Structures are given as structure tokens and as C-alpha cells.
Amino acid sequence: MNPLALDLNEKLSNAKPEVADMLSDLGKLMYYPKGILSQSAEAKTTQYNATIGMATYKDSKMYADTLNEVFNHLEPDDIFPYAPPQGIESLRQLWTQKILKDNPDLAEKDISRPIVTNALTHGLSLVGDLFVNSQDTILLPEHNWGNYKLVYSTRHNAEIQTYSIFDEDGHYTTEALVRTLESYDKDKVILILNYPNNPTGYTPTKEEVAQIVEAIKGLAERGTNVIAVVDDAYYGLFYEDVYTQSIFTALTNLHLNNLLPIRLDGATKEFFAWGLRVGFLTFGINDDATKNVLEAKVKGLIRSNISSGPLPSQSAIKYVLENHETFDKEIQHNMETLQARYEVTKEVVYADKYTKFWQPYDFNSGYFMALQVKGVDPEALRIHLIDNYSIGIIALNDTDIRIAFSCVEKDDIPHVFDSIAQGIDDLQE
Numbered sequence: 279m280n281p282l283a284l285d286l287n288e289k290l291s292n293a294k295p296e297v298a299d300m301l302s303d304l305g306k307l308m309y310y311p312k313g314i315l316s317q318s319a320e321a322k323t324t325q326y327n328a329t330i331g332m333a334t335y336k337d338s339k340m341y342a343d344t345l346n347e348v349f350n351h352l353e354p355d356d357i358f359p360y361a362p363p364q365g366i367e368s369l370r371q372l373w374t375q376k377i378l379k380d381n382p383d384l385a386e387k388d389i390s391r392p393i394v395t396n397a398l399t400h401g402l403s404l405v406g407d408l409f410v411n412s413q414d415t416i417l418l419p420e421h422n423w424g425n426y427k428l429v430y431s432t433r434h435n436a437e438i439q440t441y442s443i444f445d446e447d448g449h450y451t452t453e454a455l456v457r458t459l460e461s462y463d464k465d466k467v468i469l470i471l472n473y474p475n476n477p478t479g480y481t482p483t484k485e486e487v488a489q490i491v492e493a494i495k496g497l498a499e500r501g502t503n504v505i506a507v508v509d510d511a512y513y514g515l516f517y518e519d520v521y522t523q524s525i526f527t528a529l530t531n532l533h534l535n536n537l538l539p540i541r542l543d544g545a546t547k548e549f550f551a552w553g554l555r556v557g558f559l560t561f562g563i564n565d566d567a568t569k570n571v572l573e574a575k576v577k578g579l580i581r582s583n584i585s586s587g588p589l590p591s592q593s594a595i596k597y598v599l600e601n602h603e604t605f606d607k608e609i610q611h612n613m614e615t616l617q618a619r620y621e622v623t624k625e626v627v628y629a630d631k632y633t634k635f636w637q638p639y640d641f642n643s644g645y646f647m648a649l650q651v652k653g654v655d656p657e658a659l660r661i662h663l664i665d666n667y668s669i670g671i672i673a674l675n676d677t678d679i680r681i682a683f684s685c686v687e688k689d690d691i692p693h694v695f696d697s698i699a700q701g702i703d704d705l706q707e
């Protein structure tokens with residue numbers, strides 16, 4: 279059991295042993311991780327808070343005006359009735375069109391109609407409910423989003439197995455994934471593919487995607503049932519020449535019976551609408567009977583959990599998809615703002631003067647980049663930066679930190695990295 283869960287249980291046993299006895303097995307196992315959210319909370323008052331998975335200006339969030347004003351345009355019927363568990367049909371259809379536009383290699387007949395989720399985390403959890411049994415293997419890169427552990431390991435008792443996606447020099451490599459898949463010998467695996475990757479901000483190139491897809495194909499052809507969960511939270515935030523369709527498309531186009539691609543995407547990051555909680559779950563499957571059964575099962579899971587998602591948020595996303603001209607320009611503007619920040623970050627972090635302080639991991643997309651820091655403990659550095667430089671970063675593990683350049687104004691980026699270097703210099707032995 280996680281030490282944080284043990285601690286909570288002990289406190290509850292001391293405070294109200296009767297309630298402690300009432301907890302289910304899952305209730306006993308559950309805890310609130312000391313991860314990104316608590317590190318973010320500690321950095322709340324810093325001048326440069328590069329901890330969070332949002333995009334911000336100095337004094338406000340980065341959003342699209344059309345979406346901000348959308349609630350003035352909605353009718354009571356777009357707000358107050360129940361939405362169906364699977365989401366409003368017009369929105370599902372509009373999102374299908376968006377997926378097909380972004381993924382020209384994908385045919386409509388090869389995908390299910392996207393089911394609306396209460397954003398991506400809900401979709402990940404639904405996948406867990408539908409496909410993950412105790413002791414099943416979840417295959418993840420070592421650099422992954424911490425919440426996968428809570429969703430799959432704590433809730434479903436899955437075994438998380440990791441592989442590295444970077445070589446010693448911090449360059450992206452598919453080698454360890456390919457090797458892991460080649461030697462995998464169980465009859466079922468759940469793969470989570472998250473590109474642009476949180477926390478490193480890397481998206482594979484066309485060639486690298488081809489290598490990944492080939493290795494997954496090989497595993498499926500050897501008989502393993504492969505559930506390939508594509509977490510496309512940061513889809514579209516690409517700043518270099520990478521594979522810009524979803525890897526879901528490449529996997530769906532393999533048309534293998536024992537490979538089930540599932541795409542999770544949504545408005546959260548793509549539309550700069552973190553709090554609206556609109557996401558989508560789509561199966562890469564072309565058989566109508568299977569589509570219908572899977573949809574019915576997901577609907578049952580939603581009905582038995584949140585019953586249905588909020589209608590105002592769904593109507594808002596529907597509105598901007600229908601009235602997209604100005605909205606598209608606003609999103610484009612935000613993307614360009616992030617692209618400019620990315621370019622400055624790239625220019626700054628590879629400077630020779632910093633090589634004694636860190637080694638960057640390859641990055642080319644998304645909100646974040648990660649550094650392997652030299653001669654300091656990332657957690658000690660994190661606290662030191664808050665206390666002495668008013669900078670918030672995330673300590674990822676024993677060696678790495680994550681910086682959200684999406685939350686730092688372009689002109690402040692050189693100062694932030696220079697201060698991180700000074701902070702490391704202060705602490706290095």
C-alpha cells in the first residue's frame with residue numbers, strides 16, 4: 279500500500295476507527311498524491327510559476343475570447359437539460375469531423391463515434407474500468423504523467439512496467455520500447471502512448487512513429503492482445519517537423535483484430551479550456567457490431583459513475599466548432615505565442631554556459647521541457663528556487679525537473695533559466 283494511503287488510514291483509525299472500518303478495499307488504497315498539484319500549490323505565490331499544465335500570461339490565463347464569451351450566446355436549452363451519457367450528438371459529429379480533418383489518413387468507417395468524457399482523465403479511467411484487470415501490465419515510458427499510477431495501479435491493481443524513451447545524452451530513442459515489445463511474452467498488454475509527452479514535451483518524427491507502429495504490429499502478430507491507449511492531451515501543439523497526425527491513426531490503419539487503438543483527446547489543452555472538462559474517447563475499430571457494443575458499455579460506465587457530463591461545457595465546445603472562423607484564429611494566436619516561447623527556450627537551454635548545470639531532454643512540442651540536473655537533488659532545488667528566486671518548477675524524480683514554458687512570458691524565459699542555473703550553482707557541492 280502507498281505510504282500516503284497508510285498514513286491516511288492511520289489518521290482515520292485514530293480519529294474515527296468506525297469510519298476506517300467502513301472503507302472499501304479501494305477506499306483503503308486511495309490517497310491524494312504528493313505530485314504536481316501539491317508542488318504547484320507550493321509555487322502559487324512565485325513570480326514565475328512554471329509548474330502547471332496550463333498556458334498563462336503574467337497576470338491571466340491564455341484563452342480564446344470566443345470561448346470566453348460563448349455563454350452569452352447559449353440558449354437555456356443548451357445549458358439546463360441533461361446531456362445524454364455519451365454526450366450531445368451534434369458535438370460528437372463535429373468532433374468526428376475535426377479528427378478526420380486533423381488525420382487525413384483516417385477513414386470515418388474505421389473509427390467509432392467519439393464519446394464525450396468529462397475530459398481526458400475520465401476517459402483514462404473509463405479505459406481502466408473497461409479493460410484493466412488486477413495484475414494486467416501497463417506499459418509506460420519512464421517519463422510519464424503521474425496520474426496514470428493512481429488511475430491504473432491504485433484503482434485497478436495493474437502492474438506498471440516502464441521503458442526509457444531517452445538515451446544517455448537525453449536524445450529520444452525508440453530502442454527500449456522496441457526491445458520491450460519484442461521480448462514481451464504475456465497474452466495481454468495495455469500500452470499508453472502520450473505524445474506530445476508529459477513531462478518532456480517530445481513528439482516522435484514520422485520515422486520514429488513508423489518504428490513504434492512496426493514493433494506494436496509485431497507484438498500483435500505474435501498473438502498478444504494489445505490495447506493501445508493514445509493520450510493526445512497536447513495534440514496539435516507541435517513546433518517542429520514531427521508526425522502531426524495522431525499515432526492512433528497509424529495504429530488504426532493496421533486493421534489487426536487483436537490490436538485495439540483508443541484515442542483520448544479533447545478541448546482541455548487543444549482549446550485552452552482546462553476547466554470546461556470536455557474530452558472524447560474514440561475506438562479505432564471498423565466493425566459496426568463491435569462499435570455498438572463498446573459504446574453501450576462505455577455509456578453504462580458513465581451512467582453508473584457521473585451519469586452524464588455537464589451540458590453547458592459541451593454546448594460551448596459545440597458553439598466554437600460551429601462558429602470557428604474567429605475561434606480558429608484565436609487558437610492559432612495562442613499556438614504562435616507558445617511557439618515563440620518554445621523557440622526562446624530552445625535557444626537558451628542548450629547554451630554552453632549551462633552544460634555544467636544540466637542536460638536537456640529532447641523536446642519539440644507541448645507545454646513542457648525537462649532537464650536532468652547535475653549535482654543537486656531536484657526536490658532541494660525546487661524549494662531553493664521558490665525561496666530564493668520566486669520560481670516554481672516541478673521536481674520529477676531523483677534527477678529531473680520539469681519547466682512549463684507555457685506559463686512563462688517569452689521575455690522572462692532567459693531570466694528563469696539563468697536563475698535555475700544560479701540555484702543549481704548555489705547547491706552544487
Ligand SMILES: Cc1ncc(COP(=O)(O)O)c(C=O)c1O
Pocket residue numbers: 331396397398399400423472476509511544546552557
Ligand atoms: C498527459 C496528460 N494526459 C491527460 C491529462 C488530463 O487531462 P484532463 O484535464 O483533460 O483530464 C493531462 C493533464 O495534465 C496530461 O498531462
